[in-house]
Amino acid sequence: MLNPFKKRKFFVFTASLLITVFVGYFSWSAVASVGGDFVGKVLSYTDKIGAKIFTASILQNDNQLTNLTLVPTGEATGDLAESEDFKETEEFNQPVFQEKSTQDILDDIQEKLDIISQQVQELMGSPQDETEEDKVEEEEKDDLNQIVYPKILISEVQILPIEQRFIKLYNPNNLPVDLTGWYLQRKTETASSWSSCVSSVNFEGKTILPGGYFLISRTNNLANIVLNSLTITENNSLALKDPNGEISDIAYTVSPILDQQSNGGGDSVPIIYPKILISEVQIAPIEQRFIELYNPNNQAIDLGGWYLQRKTETADSWGSSVSSTKFLGKTILANDYLLISRTDETADILLDNLTLTENNSLALKNPNGEISDKVGYGLAQDFETVPAESPLSGQSLGRKIGETEQTYFDTDDNSADFEIDTPTPKAQNEKYIEPVPSDIIAPVITLIGDLEVTITVGDTYADMGATALDETDGYIAADIVVVNSVDVNIVGDYIITYNVSDVAGNNAVEVTRFIHVVAIVPPPPPPTDITPPTGTIIINDGALYTNSRDVVLTISATDDLSEVTEMKIANASSYHDWESYAVSKQWVLPSTNGVKTVRIKFKDFVGNETATGIPTTIILDTVAPVITLNGDSTINLDVGGTYQEFSATITDINPGSLVIGGDAVDTAIPATFYVTYDTFDLAENSATQVIRTVIVNEIEN
Secondary structure, three states: OOOHHHHHHHHHHHHHHHHHHHHHHHHHHHHHHOOOOHHHHHHHOOOHHHHHHHHHHHHOOHHHHOOOOOOOOOOOOOOHHHOOOOEOOOOOOOOEOOOOOHHHHHHHHHHHHHHHHHHHHHHHOOHHHOOHHHHHHHOOOOOOOOOOOOOOEEEEEEOOOHHHOEEEEEOOOOOOEEOOOOEEEEEEOOOOOOEEEEOHHHHOOOEEOOOOEEEEEOOOOOOOEEOOOOOOOOOEEEEEEOOOOOEEEEEEOOOOOHHHHHHOOOOOEEOOOOOOEEEEEEOOOHHHOEEEEEOOOOOOEEOOOOEEEEEEOOOOOOEEEEOHHHHOOOEEOOOOEEEEEOOOOOOOEEOOOOOOOOOEEEEEEOOOOOEEEEEEOOOOOOOOOOOOOOOOOOOEEEEOEOOOOOOEOOOOOHHHHEEEEEOOOOOOOEEOOOOOOOOOOOOEEEEOOOOEEEEEOOOOOOOOOEEEEEOOOEEOHHHOEEEOOOOOOOOEEEEEEEEOEOOOOOEOOOEEEEEEEEOOOOOOOOOOOOOOOEEEEEEHHHOOEEOOOEEEEEEEEEOOOOOEEEEEEEEOOEEOOOEEOOOEEEEEOOOOOEEEEEEEEEEEOOOOEOOOOEEEEEEEOOOOOEEEEOOOOEEEEEOOOOOOOOOEEEEOOOOOOEEEEEOOOOOOOOEEEEEEEEEEOOOOOEOOOEEEEEEEEOOOO
């Protein structure tokens, strides 16, 4: 006896063989005759049972054409079994076809072959058809740190004509997305599992740019992926999955209209999105602004790629209100709400810059850019006005709900669909009802002072009292009744209550104050000091260089809890003994030039000491700078000549400024002048003065 798997394979093989024979003859007859009698030719070679099997396999079941999750509103898909392209007579063996071109019939045949091939693959479920993508769904994902991939959308699908089939993806993100490891799967309406459509091998090394599109085509050489085996049929579900095997987006194909089937088509089948409503809007006060969306459908809707726009009364175009990036990863459940709020922590989208003003129009758009719903309030153009007054502060503009059927109005007429409501974010709308102007409001008691008071036993307690405000009767604090008292000599907890009634008999909500009489508690011991002191050293009032071996250290030390009492100083790594802390210290450095390091440690009175010495450095420079004249040391000029100052050059590791002094050279008179050159370096070492002699000679006749 064959086991179930072998029986299944035998059945599928037999069915495939029969279908191949029928379809082969069917194709040959179509090309040869292209007339109203070619199905009759097929039937003439088969009995009626075989013909019914063949017809059923070609036509599939008609339920697939009408029971899809997303079907265009007002667009009848029809029943292929009853269409004008295929009508069967009562005698069954005399089917009637409308005349079609050879290419149309070949396209139809190819389409049916694709459907049959898909059904055979689903029946067989053979291991070789199981892709790596299918396995991902079955594996348990126990890696909590797996990569989170951005959402990519299926933006457009075309199924006819066959050679022009394509799938278009869209990247709604602000960054490019590497599609390596992504893949597409599909299944028919009746299938229980997904099968491969475009494998991850085809996406290897592919990238989709931010805000850009990615094309997968059967024949278009300009496409990102050209796949001549691309199969998409009527009533398919398409799933785009990331490398984790998680669904990024799902799209559904529906039956093309008959005109497209008969003339070769060419039009694409865009994604058809369900209607989502704007159900409630609150514009004031500003911090309580919100927009509420409602899903009137019987299934959850992924809002990835959706967005909200708004415009003022005078604007010609829409501006951004809530961008599509805010909707990424957001889903609105069936018959449920999604809240966009400025401050409400329970909101699905928090947007602290949410802007809604009077005389605005709001439009909710799906990823195709189509308006799903729009609403205007105040005097916004495009809409009939809601009640003439704009929504008051603390009220909202809400969609009306039918009292009997409990569904929201949606007539595309703002004045008929909306009313002033009491704000009910994420809940069914409630019409605002003006309060009855009568004295039904009770007074409100407000405590003066703290709600809880703690005193030490034996102290005095003086109650601060309370005030009562009644919107009708005004202040009536004198009528407040105080109940209970406090015994300050007995340790314990006491409750004082306050209540009051107005002249209309409305009782205020009772208010209580809690008094705690506690025993005398000794002060806690001071905290233990375990933190060592810190400090700084400033040498010679911050001078960078010095030529003196006697250095003055200015010392500053701090400690968090204890007083700093001791310090010790080190030159290089050699520390002296501890000595009393002082804010200044004379220190003797070695006389050799170079960088010297001084370190200091501190100790507080509980014994905490600085672990690592706090260092500071100075540069010890005892070498005087050297001045070298530029030009001759003696210059002879004639009376009336010109004296040019050539200055001098300073040689030092830390040179200072050159000071030129002495005589001012006057070439108008015969005389001898002496120009002096002096300098001090940054360590205040003085250079040996240099003198230039300038002799002005009298001109001989």
